[in-house]
Amino acid sequence: MKLKPTAVFLSSFPAVYSELLKLFDVREVANLVQDTLGSLPTIMHVDDALQAVKLQCIGKTVESQLYTNPDSRYILLPVVLHHLHMHLQEQKDLIMCARILSNVFCLIKKNSSEKSVLEEIDVIVASLLDILLRTILEITSRPQPSGSTMRLQFQDVTGEFVACLLSLLRQMTDRHYQQLLDSFNTKEELRDFLLQIFTVFRILIRPEMFPKDWTVMRLVANNVIITTVLYLSDALRKNFLNENFDYKIWDSYFYLAVIFINQLCLQLEMFTPSKKKKVLEKYGDMRVTMGCEIFSMWQNLGEHKLHFIPALIGPFLEVTLIPQPDLRNVMIPIFHDMMHWEQRRSGNFKQVEAKLIDKLDSLMSEGKGDETYRELFNSILLKKIERETWRESGVSLIATVTRLMERLLDYRDCMKMGEVDGKKIGCTVSLLNFYKTELNKEEMYIRYIHKLYDLHLKAQNFTEAAYTLLLYDELLEWSDRPLREFLTYPMQTEWQRKEHLHLAIIQNFDRGKCWENGIILCRKIAEQYESYYDYRNLSKMRMMEASLYDKIMDQQRLEPEFFRVGFYGKKFPFFLRNKEFVCRGHDYERLEAFQQRMLNEFPHAIAMQHANQPDETIFQAEAQYLQIYAVTPIPESQEVLQREGVPDNIKSFYKVNHIWKFRYDRPFHKGTKDKENEFKSLWVERTSLYLVQSLPGISRWFEVEKREVVEMSPLENAIEVLENKNQQLKTLISQCQTRQMQNINPLTMCLNGVIDAAVNGGVSRYQEAFFVKEYILSHPEDGEKIARLRELMLEQAQILEFGLAVHEKFVPQDMRPLHKKLVDQFFVMKSSLGIQEFSACIQASPVHFPNGSPRVCRNSAPASMSPDGTRVIPRRSPLSYPAVNRYSSSSLSSQASAEVSNITGQSESSDEVFNMQPSPSTSSLSSTHSASPNVTSSAPSSARASPLLSDKHKHSRENACLSPRERPYSAVYPTPVEPSQRLLFNHIGDGVLPRSDPNLSAPEKAVNPTPSSWSLDSGKEAKNMSDGGKLISPPVPPRPTQTASPARHTASVSPSPAGRSPLKGSVQSFTPSPVEYHSPGLISISNSPVLSGSYSSGISSLSRCSTSETSGFENQVNEQSVAPGSGSGHSGSEEPVRRESKTPPPYSVYERTLRRPVPLPHSLAIPVTAEPPALPPKPLAARSGHLENGTRRTDPGPRPRPLPRKVSQL
Incomplete structure (x- = not known):
């Protein structure tokens, strides 16, 4: 057959179908067309021109009156599918193939009530399902074209193939699925098919697969997917368990189920009530259906569950954070099962705990989870482990995770606010300390150090920012160990990063007028420069240290006031609830201004007008109560304050820095009050407050760790x-x-x-x-x-x-x-x-x-001695x-x-x-x-x-x-x-x-x-x-x-x-x-x-x-x-x-001598x-201590240079 006559014939052949039907029976005409199309050469033996003409002829045939007849369609369908399969396999003329397939499935849907449709679907599934899945995978894996026209064409083709697949799966019944699964000769073929279809399903539920407003299309697709998965899950249980267990296919199944539940289009809580009602009436809550299927499949795994611990902890945790009570009740018990199997394998469940903690932080920071989930998580798991032999350690894990949830929920709520306030900083400090003390998660600890540092800089709390960065600095050593790129830090040695941190901390101490602490760090880094003979930087550091000394003597520093704040009532965040703190006020901030600032931060709080300890009713009230009053700092060391000759601007630093203890006095009259002289019965109730950390520190407030109350006569x-x-x-x-x-x-x-x-x-x-x-x-x-x-x-x-x-x-x-x-x-x-x-x-x-x-x-300069100073008189000079x-x-x-x-x-x-x-x-x-x-x-x-x-x-x-x-x-x-x-x-x-x-x-x-x-x-x-x-x-x-x-x-x-x-x-x-x-x-x-x-x-x-x-x-x-x-x-x-x-003078004390x-x-x-x-x-000599017998040492040695203290001592 010559090329040109064949092309002409194929282009005009569909036009004679109607005339032939007038002369012959429909079956005869269908057989004629089948023979004609079947005699065409395969795609490998014709050029592109004939291929295009051939597909056009097939397309016109599908669109003709001949194809609409069920009898003729049953005859023509195999040959049409054969040619489409050959073209799809070679990825040729995909646009034309998609158009033909769309017409085929349109006729099937229109005639779905006819019995012949079921047979046609059997044919399509057998000849086209596999190649259709591969075509979709191939198309979606390609990069999209750069031109707008080509991109739209590409999207249209993809959409048509996806629609064809969904239409096919939607038409399949139990018999079709069973025939499909029985058609595989080996488990390897079944395994490949399942992996392939699970992958396609994950592609179909991508957010970008359909336009945002195509809600109905997304719901239809999800309904088809979950129906198919329910059928295929039986094949998993029957063929890939026990000795035939296959981790890859089970992992693909669980991964598909998790992302299916987490789809944004299925979160009915975000819908309007009417829209939610319609969805539930037609499809039900598909998340719960899939969650039940996950639980069922998990229970069938048996000892193979260990293969998915801890890998599936994060995905399952994400599912449980969805605010659907039924879904949570189904999925949370899986964590108990994980703890049980991990305990059997290794004698503990540290892996479960570690994975739970890591994923909770990232998931809750994304806005997932709520207070109800925390309570449900705690109650369900505690009930599940009641009869376990490892109950004690299990309770500890559940309590730890629950406390972490409390802090993460508080942190998320606080971060929603616009301005940086005490709640944001306090919540971040609470979470940071939790990661360090209870979880020992160094990487998370460092991340929150820098989050807190950024908050302090925004609030211009420079001293607190310096203390915060010191926490990271203390984790590093002066070594040449290489460090990977982390956060905003480039790849560098540990020495370089520690040097960078030191300089940043000194700068913040300088801006916060905490120069004494900056001097300590200047000395430390100067020692490093000196050990490396880096005299250039050593000189700069010594000059910086000298400038800090000058600022201590020349610049004025305000002494802040301190306030005790009690947060009472169940409506406060967990890190504040029924606790008391001591807060370091801002410059010029007095009690009234501080109280107003706290009331602005907590607009629903009620200010208590007395300083008495609240009773239990206040603690348990569904409200917020603030109790605020000023307290007096009590310096831990009085050495500098009591030393004579120390200027006031130096002493003022030690009065309000490194303070652990604070005091509050409440006067009262005991017994009968003497109206003539109230001092006779005036007692004082002295309350001493001890903090968990000294002020100032990484926060402007710290919790009261201990309180002591004494009465003064x-x-x-x-x-x-x-x-x-x-x-x-x-x-x-x-x-x-x-x-x-x-x-x-x-x-x-x-x-x-x-x-x-x-x-x-x-x-x-x-x-x-x-x-x-x-x-x-x-x-x-x-x-x-x-x-x-x-x-x-x-x-x-x-x-x-x-x-x-x-x-x-x-x-x-x-x-x-x-x-x-x-x-x-x-x-x-x-x-x-x-x-x-x-x-x-x-x-x-x-x-x-x-x-x-x-x-x-x-030894001060005359100008700094007094306005009249003209010269310095040396020590022990006769003029002294x-x-x-x-x-x-x-x-x-x-x-x-x-x-x-x-x-x-x-x-x-x-x-x-x-x-x-x-x-x-x-x-x-x-x-x-x-x-x-x-x-x-x-x-x-x-x-x-x-x-x-x-x-x-x-x-x-x-x-x-x-x-x-x-x-x-x-x-x-x-x-x-x-x-x-x-x-x-x-x-x-x-x-x-x-x-x-x-x-x-x-x-x-x-x-x-x-x-x-x-x-x-x-x-x-x-x-x-x-x-x-x-x-x-x-x-x-x-x-x-x-x-x-x-x-x-x-x-x-x-x-x-x-x-x-x-x-x-x-x-x-x-x-x-x-x-x-x-x-x-x-x-x-x-x-x-x-x-x-x-x-x-x-x-x-x-x-x-x-x-x-x-x-x-x-x-x-x-x-x-x-x-x-x-x-x-x-x-x-x-x-x-x-x-x-x-x-x-005319009046003075002289006159009083005559009395x-x-x-x-x-x-x-x-x-x-x-x-x-x-x-x-002398000031520069070491203080001689007191001996045990009370005598004083007579041989004081030279005063050693004070060693720098850690952040806990600063």
């Missing part, structure tokens, strides 16, 4: 109130003197609050409550506490007196009347402190300013011990106050800290702040006389200031010298030493040099100056031998010692010289103004230590004489002295203790 409360107020006063005074305070208003308000309250009641109420005989007799166990309270009252009077002197120095002119009022009220307050009925020997505790002496820091003048104890004149600041510029080493301590005088109810800290007396306080009224301006004498180690009792708080005085001191010779007191005998002036630190230890008692009748002077620090001019080296005369009379006497006025001199083998000291006081006076003398304003020096010979009744003599010596003339002194009984005498105060080490 009224006396204990009074003691603490006075301690806190005294500390506040000392801090303000120190800040004022060191010019850290921009204005004097805070000091003014504090002084006014204390003095005015004292005048109107104040501390006198404590006297009435606790110093009366009735209380002392009824509370004999409170003897020490009563003594402590009186010490604090004396100390407060001392601080107030000095504070008034400082206040007078800096107070502006418009506030002078207020200052005068404060001075007047202060003396009223002092007069009210006469506690004559109280008989106890109390020694006032030493008074120390929080910043040490009110002066600049050690200036001569001072002592004025009347009742003198707080403005002239004297002006001179309070004149010593600051002279003592710049922190070793010469001027410590403020109360006077040990028996007549003192207030400390002699104005006394020289460097002048001590060997005579007992009871042996000295009060100053005479004539000694208003100069009633005693002082030597030059001694070193701090020579100051066991009192201290003065100098302020920077005025420029004129500084010029004067610059001309003082190098050899100046303290001048001897002509009123003291030689043994009284003798002191033995003792090596020691230069700062006094406030925690030690002063040593008694008499030991077995022999007078002992305080130790003097070693001094380098220096030379001075002859005028400054006059010999001291040491008269014989004589006993001092305890009777009242007077001391003639003496104007000390600022010039110091050497005495061979002997250093003399002056009579201590600290120990001077009147036995008959109810008010102690307040002495002022200041530098004279005049610069003239004259020699005065025999100017001092023995005080009447003192019993001690002294031969005068010619010494250069500085003349001065003091004129009291009649109030005598105190002898029982109130405060004896001098027998031991001088112990001296703490």
